[in-house]
Amino acid sequence: MRPLPAFGVVLMTAVAWVRAATPANPSGAVMTERELFTILSDSRGPEMILSSLTIEKLSELLDALYRNLDTPMPVPDAIFWYEMGVEESHRRNL
Structure with missing residues (x-):
């Protein structure tokens, strides 16, 4: 039986897959940490x-x-927001 990959490897692979599925930032603008x-x-969710x-x-x-997810201490909800954002991006592209 093959050993399971470490959690970090699985998470990094998932994030890389999601990153590849998202559109490039067409404006080239960068959001500041404060804006993020x-x-x-925001209470609206x-x-x-x-x-x-x-x-x-x-x-x-x-x-x-x-x-932010690529930092040692990402914001706790960053992965959730990222996944929701990718879903929204896919919804718009369909």
Whole structure:
């Protein structure tokens, strides 16, 4: 029986797959940490926030979330927001 890969490897593989499935940031703009934290702390929640963003802002948010996930201590809800953002991006592209 083959040993299971470490959790970190599985998570990194999943994040890499999701990153490949998201659109590139067409504007090239970079969201600041302050902007990211403002969005993540909005009481309306990801469903409402993500659906109200333009595709450019959604791309900026996904990029900022991805960069945050690549830090030693990412924001606790970053992976959830990232996954929801990818779903929103796919919904718009269909």
